[in-house]
Amino acid sequence: MLRKHWPQIILGLLCFMLLAAHITSVLRLPAVERLDAYLYDTRVRFSAASAPDPRIAIIDIDEKSLAALGRWPWRRDLLARLVDQVFDHYHAQALGFDVVFAEADDSTGLATLRRLASGELADIPEFGATLTRIAPRLDTDTRLARALAKRNTVLGFYYSSDSHAVSAGALPAPALDAGTLAPVAANITPASHFGANLAQLQTAAAAGGHFVPSVDQDGVIRRVPLLVNIGGQFYPALSLALAQLALGHPPLEPVIEVGGGVPQLEALKLGKLTLSVDANGRATVPYRGPARSFAYVSAADVLKGTVPVDQLAGRILLLGATTPGLNDLRVTPVGEAYPGVEIHANLLSAMLDGALPQRPGYLLGAELLLLAVLTPILVWVLARRPPFQATVTVLTLLVALALADIWLWRVHHVDFPFAATLTLMVALYVLNMAWGYIFVTRRQSQLRQLFGQYVVPELVDRMSADPGKYTMVGQSRELSILFTDVRGFTSISESMAPAELTQFMNAFLTEISTVIRSGQPGTIDKYIGDCVMAFWGAPLPDTLHAHNAVLAALNIHAAMLRLNTTFAARNWPTLVVGVGVNSGVVTVGDMGSRYRLTYTVMGDAVNLTSRIESLTKFYGVPILVTAATRDAAPGFVYREIDRVRVAGREDAVTLYQPLALAGDEAATRYVDAFAPVLAHYRLRQWAQAQQQLATLLQAEPDCVLYRVWRDRVATMQANPPAADWDGVHVFVRK
Structure with a gap:
């Protein structure tokens, strides 16, 4: 087989080596990476949850709210009322903000009045006294800070690696001590600048987390960094901070595995939950379905109290915008105008279930082993079996592996990198079919030319199936x-x-x-x-x-x-x-x-x-x-x-x-009638043989065979053969 099928064997080895190099990151293949992303997208779309998560709801800054409350950003006292309504009326478990309050609210003119009181109107005591009296009502940032204080609130912030960006605001407390992540700190998603909340607001809130997703090369959001490295400190994602707050603030610990002497971040332990991440600290988003797979309520309705209490009571709420004008619509595997706030809702839901998709370190070895096993099997099948059987075998393997992949995803939340395996199977199939078409078809054509003039077409077709x-x-x-x-x-x-x-x-x-x-x-x-x-x-x-x-x-x-x-x-x-x-x-x-x-x-x-x-x-x-x-x-x-x-x-x-x-009885009787002639002849019983032949000739007087034997027996009777005669008749002429 080795000598006969060396082209297919070489093709198989080349494909295996190329894909093994991709898996081990020696050589990255963009096409395989795109296929991996596509398979993830397909898996997500076909594994959508059947119902929204009852633990989570989204307060929507929608068109209805903007029409009722004015353009965004709203006054901070209005947002304070919203916070009060969420906790006092609806008894929410926690509230996360997918927005940032980086600047003071000057919508009341308080800053202007204070400048006047210390400047042009400083010599008017009545102005200063009045300002002192009304200032608390005009200081909406303080009003919002009081609403945030002592409640399960998480403020959002963003980060940037743009060298031209300028940092602003106050960051929340880091999620982890820098020392615990020291072995893998270089791999954690880095950032040089940030846009955070006013220190007054961030100090009042229970926690803070970033809301910046990771955008893949094709512009699709499939992952979110659960940790981001800003100035050597590690800050959580909004969803992670909310989960930690909702679960009673259990400790957060990194899970670091050492493979081949190289430490690598595998997961984050949040109390009893294990949150799977990649080496960069990013979590894969297991989208539950298309946009609005979670319960949405309008912010205006929440403020007015028209939303039934049981729709929000005890839930973790996220405040975010779906209106296109606020530019928080993202491209995801389940939609091209997907609300950014719902990305965090998906992550939060998976965290609470301990169901974040995982790619543990052993998958690298499993993927290489699968390729090593499949390569010789596919080479043998594609080289030795007819095209139809080879196609059925490859399709059967594909279906079996696809079902296994879906089972791993849905039952064990394992995001198996199936792209390299699929590429190997398709590449070997296509290359072998092309080889067969170019070379084997030529061999079959030669076979038809050689044997077609001798053998029926049906046999030539059977021979063409395996011309070798x-x-x-x-x-x-x-x-x-x-x-x-x-x-x-x-x-x-x-x-x-x-x-x-x-x-x-x-x-x-x-x-x-x-x-x-x-x-x-x-x-x-x-x-x-x-x-x-x-x-x-x-x-x-x-x-x-x-x-x-x-x-x-x-x-x-x-x-x-x-x-x-x-x-x-x-x-x-x-x-x-x-x-x-x-x-x-x-x-x-x-x-x-x-x-x-x-x-x-x-x-x-x-x-x-x-x-x-x-x-x-x-x-x-x-x-x-x-x-x-x-x-x-x-x-x-x-x-x-x-x-x-x-x-x-x-x-x-x-x-x-x-x-x-x-089984033909008439033919058998015919045989039995002539057999005695031969028996008598070979025993030199000439008279008995002649008697039997006479009987036969009486029934068939024109039978040449009987006449030949009659004449031969007569000759033998007249001239008996020698004692060593063996009963064989000799023909001297051809």
């Missing part, structure tokens, strides 16, 4: 050979005009050829004038070659009876055809000269077949077969005719006439 198994090179094989010849052809040809003789012979040869090529077809070797030579068992192996050859001989005899009826209607001569069949080991292959080659058989068995075919005329029987054929094809009724030694051979051969298929 068939060759024109000479080889020794056991076959069954058939010869036919027309009795008295010379006189027939002399009595017919050339054109009419051509039609006559074409009709005869067509009938013979049709019989040979039907049923279990044989290979037509050649036409020699009125003689046809054929054989069974090559080029396509045939374990029943002897049976099929004898059956063809009987069918030829029957076909000649029908054909003579047609010939009689056209006033053409009656045909008498003799058929000889023999089985034996011969050489078969392409033989001839450098000027002309033909696929043929040669050997002693071929010569013997020709000899016994010529004896059909002597014995007056339509078919003769040798003992070798009779023994190899026991499914017929045979009548023994004689034991002879033909010209050119020392060994004697027993001749038989096949009469019918086994």
Whole structure:
């Protein structure tokens, strides 16, 4: 196999090495990365949750709210009222802000009044006193800070790696001590600048977290950094901070694995929950479905208190915008205008369930092992099996692996990187099919050209399915050979005009050829004038070659009876055809000269077949077969005719006439009637043999076989043979 299928083996090894390099990050293949992203998107779309998460709801800054409350940003006292409403009226568990309050609220003019009080109007005491009295009502930032204080509120902020950006606001407390992440700190998503909330607000809130997702090269959001490194400190994502707050602030700890001597962040432990992340601290977002897969309520309705309490009570709420004008619509696997706030809702839901998709470190070894196992299997299947079987096998493997991938995703939340495996299977399939089309098809075409003139199209089609198994090179094989010849052809040809003789012979040869090529077809070797030579068992192996050859001989005899009826209607001569069949080991292959080659058989068995075919005329029987054929094809009724030694051979051969298929009672009686003749003859019981022959001739006076034996017995009776006579009749002429 190695030598025969080396191109497929080399292709398989090249594909394996290339994809192994991709898996181990020695060489990244953008096409495989895009496929991995596409498979993730497809998996997410077909694994959507059947219902929203009842623990989470989104307060929507929608068109209705903007129409009722004015353009964004709203006054901080209005937001304070919203916070109070959320906790005092609706008894929410926690509230996260997918917005940032980086600047003071000057919508009340308090800052301007204070500048006037210390400047142009400083000499008017009444102005300063009035300002002091009303300032608390105008200080909306303080009002919002009081609403945030001592409640489960999480403020959002953003980060940036843009060198031109300017940091603003106050960051929340870090999520982890920098020392615990020291071994993997270099891999955590870095940032150089940030836009955070007013210190007054961030200090009042229970926590803070960033709301910046990770955007892949194709612009799609599939991951969110749960940790971001800003100035050597590690800050959480908004969803992580909310989960920690909602769960009672359990400790957050990194899970660092060391593989090959290299430490790598595998997950974050949040109390009893394990939050899977990649080496950069990013979590894969398991989207529950398209936009609005979570409960949404309008911010205006929350402020007015028209939302039923049970829709928000005890839930974790996220405040965010879906209106296009606020530019928080993102491209995700489940939608191209997906609300950014719902990305955090998806992450939060998965965290609470401990169901973040995971790619543990052992998947690298598992993926390499899968490739190493699949490569030789695919090479063997694609190289050795017919295209249809190979296609079915590859599709079956694909379906099985796809089902396994879905099972891992849905049951164990494992995000198996299936792209390299799929690429290997598709690449090997396509390359092997292309190889087969370019080279094997050419081989099949050559096979058709070589064998099409000898073998029926159906057999050529079977041979073309695996052309490597068939060759024109000479080889020794056991076959069954058939010869036919027309009795008295010379006189027939002399009595017919050339054109009419051509039609006559074409009709005869067509009938013979049709019989040979039907049923279990044989290979037509050649036409020699009125003689046809054929054989069974090559080029396509045939374990029943002897049976099929004898059956063809009987069918030829029957076909000649029908054909003579047609010939009689056209006033053409009656045909008498003799058929000889023999089985034996011969050489078969392409033989001839450098000027002309033909696929043929040669050997002693071929010569013997020709000899016994010529004896059909002597014995007056339509078919003769040798003992070798009779023994190899026991499914017929045979009548023994004689034991002879033909010209050119020392060994004697027993001749038989096949009469019918086994079980034919009339044929069996016919055999039983002649058998005593042979028995008496070989026992030198000449009188008894003559008596039996007389009885047979009385029933069939024109039977050539009986007359031949009558004359031979008479000769033997008159001139008894020597004492060492073996009962074999010798033919000295061919």
